[in-house]
Amino acid sequence: xxxxxxxxxxxDAVRQLAQLPILTVVGTTRADGAVQMNPVWFEYRDGYxxxxxxxxxxxxxxxxxxxxxxxxxxxPKVPDRFAQxxxxxxxxxxxxxxxxxxxxxxxxxxxxxxxxxxxxxxxTFQLEPLKVTGQEI
Amino acid sequence: MAxxxxxxxxxxxxxxxxxxxxxxxxxxxxxxxxxxFEQKDGSFWINGGTxxxxxxxxxxxxxxxxxxxxxxxxFRWAQVEGKMVNWxxxxxxxxxxxxxxxxxxxxxxxxxxGRIKVQIEPTRITGAIDGRR
Numbered sequence: 001x002x003x004x005x006x007x008x009x010x011x012d013a014v015r016q017l018a019q020l021p022i023l024t025v026v027g028t029t030r031a032d033g034a035v036q037m038n039p040v041w042f043e044y045r046d047g048y049x050x051x052x053x054x055x056x057x058x059x060x061x062x063x064x065x066x067x068x069x070x071x072x073x074x075x076p077k078v079p080d081r082f083a084q085x086x087x088x089x090x091x092x093x094x095x096x097x098x099x100x101x102x103x104x105x106x107x108x109x110x111x112x113x114x115x116x117x118x119x120x121x122x123x124t125f126q127l128e129p130l131k132v133t134g135q136e137i
Numbered sequence: 138m139a140x141x142x143x144x145x146x147x148x149x150x151x152x153x154x155x156x157x158x159x160x161x162x163x164x165x166x167x168x169x170x171x172x173x174f175e176q177k178d179g180s181f182w183i184n185g186g187t188x189x190x191x192x193x194x195x196x197x198x199x200x201x202x203x204x205x206x207x208x209x210x211x212f213r214w215a216q217v218e219g220k221m222v223n224w225x226x227x228x229x230x231x232x233x234x235x236x237x238x239x240x241x242x243x244x245x246x247x248x249x250x251g252r253i254k255v256q257i258e259p260t261r262i263t264g265a266i267d268g269r270r
Contacts, residue, residue, distance in 0.1 A: 023211050025204055027159050027167035035159035035167050037204040039214050072157060072169045076208050079155045079171050086166075108211075135170075 005088075007128045009047060014083045014132055017073045018044040021108050026051065027070040028062030036062060041104045042071070049087060049127040052101045054120055063089055063125055071127070083134035087127035095122040139258045142179055149205065149215060149266045150176035153240060157204040158183065160194035168194065173236040174203065181219065181257040184233045192253065195221045201257055205264075215264035223256040 010018060023039040030036050038059045043050045049071060053060040063069045068088040075081035095101055098113060101122050105113035116122070142150065155171040162168050168190060174183050181203060185192055195201060199221040207213035227233060230249020237245035263269045 023206070025157055025169060025206070027169045029161070029165060029167060033161060033165060033198075034200050034218060035161060035202040037157060037159050037169065037202055037216055039204065039206050039211060070167045070169060072171075074155075074157070074171055079208075082171055084169060 005130060007047065008130060008132060010044065010083075010085070010129060010132060014073065014085070014134070015044065017075060017083060018042075018049075020076065022073065022076055024049075024051075025072040025074075026059055026063070027072065028059055028066060030058065030062060031065070041108055043104055043107060047129075048090065049085070049129060050100070050104075051125045051127065052095060052104050052122055053125070055123055056120075060123065060125070064092060068130075069125075069127065078136070081134075081136040083132055085129050086131040086133075087129055090126040090128045093124040093126065095124050098122060100124045138260065139179065140260060140262060142176070142259070142262070143267050145266050146215060146262060147176075149207075149213070150181075152207065154206070154208050155240075156181070156183070157206070158191055159202040159204070160191045161198045161200065162190075162194060163197065169204075173240055175236060175239055179259070180222075181217065181259065182232070182254055183257065184227060184236055184252055184254045186251055187253055192224075192255070195224075195255065203257070205266075212265055215262060215266040217257075217259045218261040218263075219257045219259040221255055222258045224253050227252040227254045 024042040071085040102112040156174040159169045203217040205215045232254040234245045
């Protein structure tokens with residue numbers, strides 16, 4: 001089965017999950033092919049999924065190398081209910097003024113992100129959902 | 138080479154929440170799915186039907202990663218990289234029934250036939266529980 005290559009809208013049930021302040025699990029592969037998974041903050045807005053990271057971590061390097069990622073959303077009340085969203089990386093956007101990570105931090109913690117550490121650089125990923133699969137959703 | 142669990146990880150893995158497992162599809166892309174698990178004597182055990190995608194992936198590439206994430210506190214998580222070292226039939230469904238008791242505190246309600254149990258040996262542990270990124 002070939003993966004779609006056009007952006008899809010998230011179905012209503014998945015969209016409702018995406019509104020909750022839950023983490024998404026980002027699945028990528030490292031250079032040696034091993035699966036890497038990280039729980040991260042996210043936002044679904046304007047039809048895209050937005051993530052933000054410190055540039056020093058491994059998972060954003062994987063996302064950039066693979067030009068995409070697999071995201072998992074699990075219903076916090078019903079663990080058997082989950083959605084898997086295959087995404088393509090549209091754009092990597094620098095976040096020098098940390099507005100974007102502040103925006104995400106407010107979604108989860110109701111206040112701005114911590115002060116950046118010396119030398120810390122942040123980037124935002126704009127991800128395009130291409131395919132949504134799942135269970136009981 | 139297998140790694141030992143720290144005391145903190147030993148305690149964390151006894152808490153009751155599903156693990157998210159990540160395996161490699163044929164084209165190298167990732168698949169993730171939440172599953173029941175248990176950790177015993179340093180190995181992780183999961184259970185499923187032989188027709189599950191993740192089991193097919195593991196037979197081709199035994200590498201598997203488990204993400205353990207406390208559903209009540211998103212800052213408590215661990216990533217366990219490992220590999221399938223063994224699998225066996227689960228005749229009579231004894232193992233899935235044991236997992237059912239761990240998660241639901243009662244007998245497994247679904248058919249107990251055609252299931253397998255998979256042993257995973259951890260090779261690398263990172264995340265917030267041990268404070269290693």
